[in-house]
Amino acid sequence: MALEKTWRWFGRKDSVTLADLKQMGVEGVVTALHHIPPGDVWPLAEIRKVKDEIESYGMRWSVVESLPVSEGIKTCSADRPQLIANYVESLRNLSEAGVDTVCYNFMPVLDWARTNLQYKDARGGESMLFDYPTFAAFDLFLLKREGAEKDYSAEMVKKAKQVVQTLSEEQKEELAHNIIVVTQAFIHGVLGDDSTNYIERFRAYLNTYKTIDSTKLREHLVRFLQDVVPVAEALGINLCIHPDDPPFPLLGLPRIASTSADFRWILQQVDSPANGVTFCTGSLSGSRNNDLVAMAKELAPRIHFIHLRNTAHLEDGSFYESGHLTGTVDMVAVVKILLEEQIRRKRTGRKDFRMPFRPDHGIKLLDDYNRTANPGYPLIGRLKGLAEIDGLQVGIERMLEA
Incomplete structure (x- = not known):
């Protein structure tokens, strides 16, 4: 059966x-x-x-x-x-x-976390990607989480800097919004679908786990x-x-x-x-x-x-x-x-x-x-x-x- x-x-x-x-x-x-x-x-x-x-x-x-x-x-x-x-x-x-x-x-x-919701596979279909350097770039330079640099190797920080330097302001916004809001709202994410001051509010939730x-x-x-x-x-x-x-x-x-x-x-x-x-x-x-x-x-x-x-x-x-x-x-x-x-x-x-x-x-x-x-x-x-x-x-x- x-x-x-x-x-x-x-x-x-x-x-x-x-x-x-x-x-x-x-x-x-x-x-x-x-x-x-x-x-x-x-x-x-x-x-x-x-x-x-x-x-x-x-x-x-x-x-x-x-x-x-x-x-x-x-x-x-x-x-x-x-x-x-x-x-x-x-x-x-x-x-x-x-x-x-x-x-x-x-x-x-x-x-859950992905950095690219429209990743093209070899056949031309769209999948989802978790790119570690891109996620590190989000964490270090967009979210600017306190103490984040301690969680990454020097090599990863270097790659993250390279990633963020290639992103336009619009792409930075899209990356942060996808990670915090788009992937979370339909599964009862902490912010729902409310994008108002979403980065600041997300940081506040992270801070509840400091201890x-x-x-x-x-x-x-x-x-x-x-x-x-x-x-x-x-x-x-x-x-x-x-x-x-x-x-x-x-x-x-x-x-x-x-x-x-x-x-x-x-x-x-x-x-x-x-x-x-x-x-x-x-x-x-x-x-x-x-x-x-x-x-x-x-x-x-x-x-x-x-x-x-x-x-x-x-x-x-x-x-x-x-x-x-x-x-x-x-x-x-x-x-x-x-x-x-x-x-x-x-x-x-x-x-x-x-x-x-x-x-x-x-x-x-x-x-x-x-x-x-x-x-x-x-x-x-x-x-x-x-x-x-x-x-x-x-x-x-x-x-x-x-």
Whole structure:
């Protein structure tokens, strides 16, 4: 039995409709209540409205991506008790409506980072690039973060200076706005889509982490897990933390979900089947140090949700999104491990044997240039990835049956 084919849908404002998804053979929808501000309770009536709409097209609401973890929970601010109470109530409402998988992340301030949202690949499609010297240029000379120079080698600072000298004022503005606002607004970024004084406001958020290193952020994550995992387990909900993207420190912020050791530690803190992982091959492959095949084998029993895409590495820690099958990730080996895990779950009687995957991001192709979409989420590019991975699954399933 193949992994469940799902698709990230951004609600009624999405240019891809539920009717489109049904035609494409999508089985499950990955979405959220995008109109509810982070930290507020998700009302049961609103959850049911979205769920009923999805089910009217013959699909199910497979995964919530995401129920946002507010900055106040990550920093343990004074309003943390109320934020936790709201999170728990949202979980109860999701369970009442029959939604059983919730993806979340614990990345501070910046959920993901790319420096070029229109990177041309060798075939002429548009991908997304993280260029390390360009990001350093943003950090050092546009954001002008205090103490930033300590985070880069002398060689990287030199390259960053060279980069910033080639940028026009308009290009500098575009780079900063893309990193801080454009890539974050549609996923409940800290600034939303408000560009007013966005650099100054972003600096203020960074400053809240001046006294929070990786050890302290881990403590805050454990407190969160201790508060919500027992509730989720009692409700029959699987929680799954998303990896850091990219999986290495940026802007002086701590990273605690980037490596095998990180996830091993997270799963040990509250040893419950409800405390799981979103296995994102795209995010994790941003680091050359991560062995995705080994990670899939180790984490398989606690993987509750899967993002599949690939990455190609350049110099200086730079990388670009290279589609779904081609890149540094051995997608054949990874998908085989995940299919074997799903078979194992079903044979051992696990009720949560279904393993939903979605084609994560995609290369902008063909008619995508005539459509509107959030960065990384073109229709044709993702549909190509869905078809490629689905075909890969059929071949592996046939091999496993032999």
